[in-house]
Every structure is written in structure tokens, then in C-alpha cells.
Amino acid sequence: MENLSFLFSIPTLIVFGCGCIKELGKRVKELGGSKAIIVTDKGIVSSGILGGIKDILKDSGISFTVFDEVEPNPLDTTIERGKEVAIREGCNIVIGIGGGSSMDSAKAIAMRVNNQEGTLLDYVGVNKVKNPPLPIIAIPTTSGTASELTIFSVLTDSRDMTKISIGSDLLTPKAAICDPLLTISMPPNITAATGMDALTHAIESYVNTMATPVTKVLALESIKLISKNLRRAVSRGDDINARTNMLLASLLAGMSFRHTRLGIAHALAMPLGSWDIRLPHGLANALVLPYVMEFNLPGNLEAYGEIALAIGENPGVTLRETALKSIKAVKELIKDIGLPRSLKAVGVKKEDFDRIAQEAMKSGNLAVNPRVCKKEDLISILEASYEGE
The missing domain is CATH 1.20.1090.10 (Dehydroquinate synthase-like - alpha domain)
Incomplete structure (x- = not known):
């Protein structure tokens, strides 16, 4: 290990354990959130998981709106619709719940609310995001993508259906709530x-x-x-x-x-x-x-x-x-x-x-x-x- 040197940082707060989803309200408040946009997909809605999330937020006195239009390999146009919902509803925190598609969409929507110049496609690449996104809380319901920790949002360009990626340290979620009970379904x-x-x-x-x-x-x-x-x-x-x-x-x-x-x-x-x-x-x-x-x-x-x-x-x-x-x-x-x-x-x-x-x-x-x-x-x-x- 001659001349060994490296950097290592996990800026995301990780909350892990069965039942830890109950801490969601606490984590939202710690990040200064008062009105959340929940970014998810129809599968999470039909599974009943979203209902539990709503109850936790209500019990914590946190208002919210739901954007459940995320599709597999989410389109840039989907992100732009989500951004408009977040702006219209006055949301100041983003909660992404689901697999990689939902969490990546949450990151991109949070970014676009505070980076409204141009279109989403102008931010494709690395380090093109200028302003910090809204705070992001990622809640994985699958065990694979690790989007709850990464700097990337992987999406699809609706013009030619190619995969695109936005990479920035600013996209890293502030908190990841990893509850194994949410993966059982x-x-x-x-x-x-x-x-x-x-x-x-x-x-x-x-x-x-x-x-x-x-x-x-x-x-x-x-x-x-x-x-x-x-x-x-x-x-x-x-x-x-x-x-x-x-x-x-x-x-x-x-x-x-x-x-x-x-x-x-x-x-x-x-x-x-x-x-x-x-x-x-x-x-x-x-x-x-x-x-x-x-x-x-x-x-x-x-x-x-x-x-x-x-x-x-x-x-x-x-x-x-x-x-x-x-x-x-x-x-x-x-x-x-x-x-x-x-x-x-x-x-x-x-x-x-x-x-x-x-x-x-x-x-x-x-x-x-x-x-x-x-x-x-x-x-x-x-x-x-x-x-x-």
C-alpha cells in the first residue's frame, strides 16, 4: 500500500432498520420541510405503502402533495411535470419513495425547482447543476439501485428514448430511510x-x-x-x-x-x-x-x-x-x-x-x-x- 491515498465521504444521513420509516416526520422537520412533494409510481400507490407514508406525515403535521406519474426509465417530460407540481404547490422538500426510477425522479425534480433555467436536458452530464436542489429524502423499496446514496439521476430523453444521466454532488439525498419492511411486497x-x-x-x-x-x-x-x-x-x-x-x-x-x-x-x-x-x-x-x-x-x-x-x-x-x-x-x-x-x-x-x-x-x-x-x-x-x- 505504498503511497496510499483516497477520499471517502457519505454525506447522506442513513436511517436503517425495520420500522424506521416512522422517523420520516422527524427527518422532514430536521431538514426544514413543511410542505413535501412525494415522488413515486403507481405500484407504490397500489401496494399500500404510500398510504402509510401519508399517515406518518399527517401525524407529524406535515402537509404534502403526491406526484405518482413516475414510469420505468422515467422521461425528461415526466420530470418537468413534477417540477411544475412542486412549484405550484409551494413544496420545500422532496420525498422519493420506490425503486431507482422514483428516487432518480425525485432528485431531478428537486434540482429543477431550484434550477429553472432552460430545460432538464441542459443539465445532462456532470457538474452542470448550479443551485442546490430542494432537500431530498430517499426511501428505497427495492434492494438494488442505491440511488438513495448516489450523485446521479438516470433518466430517458423523450426525443430519441436514449438513457441520460445528470451527475452532481448536489443531487445526493440529505437522508435515506432504509426500512426492510418496505421491501417485502x-x-x-x-x-x-x-x-x-x-x-x-x-x-x-x-x-x-x-x-x-x-x-x-x-x-x-x-x-x-x-x-x-x-x-x-x-x-x-x-x-x-x-x-x-x-x-x-x-x-x-x-x-x-x-x-x-x-x-x-x-x-x-x-x-x-x-x-x-x-x-x-x-x-x-x-x-x-x-x-x-x-x-x-x-x-x-x-x-x-x-x-x-x-x-x-x-x-x-x-x-x-x-x-x-x-x-x-x-x-x-x-x-x-x-x-x-x-x-x-x-x-x-x-x-x-x-x-x-x-x-x-x-x-x-x-x-x-x-x-x-x-x-x-x-x-x-x-x-x-x-x-x-
């Missing part, structure tokens, strides 16, 4: 996909060139928790221990990758969630992760060996043999949780590979990937993912 398919998103976060953070001793400890513990609990969370959604460990795993992975960024899998997942393809983000990651690992293996053999051991594999005769077991273990996990295992199975067409790879080459995640890659390499990974196993 998650159906098996979403549990599986979001769990694989968390695993991809942890693995890509652990092996990439920006990893530090602190981020590696967090990522490796996340990998251990997911390997021990995701199958159970999918098959027995009412197992509160499995749900708690999965939410914790997602949180730890988020703490890690907010400092390191990610890698090829997430670079590819962005265009796989764009245009007319529009795969759910976690599923897109699951479909390419094993083949990204195969490509990256020579770039950080030791790290992949450590991942294999963390998952529970026995050491091989050589380091390479041990490292290869990490890929085998990930493939087995994907099979066990019932996710599709090939791009062909979900209808992705080979003729789209060129534009997927071209778009992925624009990702900043490639700069920290453990192995340098070209567009041709990305196409090869897509071809392997197309056939799957």
Missing part, C-alpha cells in the same frame, strides 16, 4: 433483477481501477450478503432476515461505487435500457455480467479470486482457477433466481449490437474498468451474452 422477478443490480455494483466497484481499501471492504461484504440471501429473498419474500440483508447489501454496494464508479456491465446496461429495447436495468446487468467478468478476468485476476472466495467457492489449484469460479458462481445464481440468461431470450436483436456498443463507448464507467476495451470488445461481449447458457 417486492415480487420475485423484481427482487431478482434488483438484487443482480446490487451484485453488479459490488463486483464492478471491487475490481475497478478506482477501488480503495475502504470501498473494497464494503463491496466484498455486499457480495457475501447477496450470495447468501438473494435466493431466499426471491423464493420467500416474507423472510425479513433475507430482506434486511439484501437492503443492507445494496446500501453497502452504493457506499462503495459512489466513490469508484462501475464498469463495462453498467456501460452496456444504459443502452440496453434505451430506444425500443428498454430492458429493466437490473435484468440488463444480469444478462451481461458473467461475460463482462470473463473479459475482465485478466485485468484483475486477484480480485476475481477474492470474489469467488467471498461467494463461498473453494480455492482452486491456481489463482486463475479460483478466479474462474467467480464467473461460474454468478451464472449459477442467475439460474437459481429464475432470470433469463441470454439476450436472445429477451428479444434483443443482433443488428442492435453495433449501436448498443457505440452508445456504451460514451460511458465514463469504461475509464475505470480493469481492462481497456474497444467497441469490438463490447460487441464480442454482447455476442456471448446473446447465446448465454
